[in-house]
Amino acid sequence: MSRLLFFLPSLQPGGAEGVWVKIANQMSFNHEVHFAYGITGSLETTLSERVERHDLGAARALSCLTPLVEVLGRVEPDWLLATLNYANVVAVWSTLLSDKPIKVALRESTSWERFDDQRNTCSQRVLPAVLPSVYRQADLVLAPSIGIQKQLVERGVQTSLLANPVIDQDLFRLSQEPSTCRRPFVLAVGRLVWEKGFDALLESWAISGLGATLDLVILGEGPERERLEGLATHLGVRGSVKMPGFDTNPFRYMANAELCVLSSRHEGMPNVLIQALACGARVVATDCKTGPREVLEDGKWGQLVPVDDIEALADGLEVGLNSPKPQGIDLSAYQAKNVAAELERMLEEFDA
Incomplete structure (x- = not known):
């Protein structure tokens, strides 16, 4: 049994957020699962009682960095699992700042052409240049579609396919x-x-x-x-x-x-x-x-x-x-129990 720490900046409703909560709930049947979040939201009510919660008290993803490092020190997870661009960056930085040997799994759910949108803020336009180098420092990178997997591989990031657990x-x-x-x-x-x-x-x-x-x-x-x-x-x-x-x-x-x-x-x-x-x-x-x-x-x-x-x-x-x-x-492939089983297989294969 592994000790897993899932991380999200917010538990407000969203596609990626819902995916991460579902996977955490499923993984908690066979593993010790913790969940760290910056701000709470209605998705907290859907977290299983088997999942231990850690409120970081931070309104923005980057503000989660210091409290997340502190949680890593207390929990000492085998794996830190994050999704969403900024959360992924914070996850990698937090393990670099921690003195614990923690493996990192990141999930990228954004199609790359979205970064070309002129509506983006300055920091969002910088992300395409930053993310590949950050992701290459992770132990496991996941994509929910073949298209996103291909986009990451083209940018030098070895990526595995993991479907979204949206059916239960x-x-x-x-x-x-x-x-x-x-x-x-x-x-x-x-x-x-x-x-x-x-x-x-x-x-x-x-x-x-x-x-x-x-x-x-x-x-x-x-x-x-x-x-x-x-x-x-x-x-x-x-x-x-x-x-x-x-x-x-x-x-x-x-x-x-x-x-x-x-x-x-x-x-x-x-x-x-x-x-x-x-x-x-x-x-x-x-x-x-x-x-x-x-x-x-x-x-x-x-x-x-x-x-x-x-x-x-x-x-x-x-x-x-x-x-x-x-x-x-x-x-x-999109059934929650099957997605969790596939992720479990990936983590075990990496640890073998």
């Missing part, structure tokens, strides 16, 4: 609950940020004319809410666009939707796409550089359309609504 029994149980929608609906799920492409989705929805008989439900919260609501009004579709906010159970919507749509400009590995398929939904997705094509096996399990192509997405909505529901897709 809770998903199937929660998907049986009724949704709150009164009309048949198309569903999109994600944080309300530019990267998710909800503005393009609204434009596609407007020219499709589907609002006459269907609603478009966008589950999520974020800084783009006001702009998206204004755009829906400007396009004349506000009446058929519902934005109820973040919901702890999106699976009941996925199971009851006529179609689930992913309109993202960037994705590492789109968890909501995998979960929608697990709920038996029809899907249409933008063909980001990494993620959707891999999940949909080149379009076998759902429509793929070019990123930011308004007319193509509108056509994809029509085609998707008239397509049969996917049958026979194998999503076992």
Whole structure:
């Protein structure tokens, strides 16, 4: 049995954060698991009672460095496991500052072209130059998709593939609950940020004319809410666009939707796409550089359309609504227990 310390800057809801909590919970069946975090959030309530918590009391990732080094000294873990860019940097630095022999496993979930976004801060634009050298100091680097794995290998970082653990029994149980929608609906799920492409989705929805008989439900919260609501009004579709906010159970919507749509400009590995398929939904997705094509096996399990192509997405909505529901897709690689078993195998292989 190993002693594992998982690290995140925040336990606020997010895709990467949810993945790390699920893996920690699964690993705690066979290992002594600790979890260090900068600030708490609703995800703390989903941490297993078997997991020992360490509140670092730091509002930013870089501020976690000193308290994390202190936790490393107390816990003396065999492995420190981190995910997210800044957290990965802090994890490596913390082990360099610690006087304990601790191995480091890092998970990178960001597709590299996202670093080219001119909206990024100065520090975010510096990351591409820093991360490869930092990651090469880790003992194990993980990627959730073949696309991200390839991008890291091209930058001289030896990387192993580990799927996201986004399917478990809770998903199937929660998907049986009724949704709150009164009309048949198309569903999109994600944080309300530019990267998710909800503005393009609204434009596609407007020219499709589907609002006459269907609603478009966008589950999520974020800084783009006001702009998206204004755009829906400007396009004349506000009446058929519902934005109820973040919901702890999106699976009941996925199971009851006529179609689930992913309109993202960037994705590492789109968890909501995998979960929608697990709920038996029809899907249409933008063909980001990494993620959707891999999940949909080149379009076998759902429509793929070019990123930011308004007319193509509108056509994809029509085609998707008239397509049969996917049958026979194998999503076992994304089951939480299988992902934890694969990570356990990697750690044991490294220790052998």
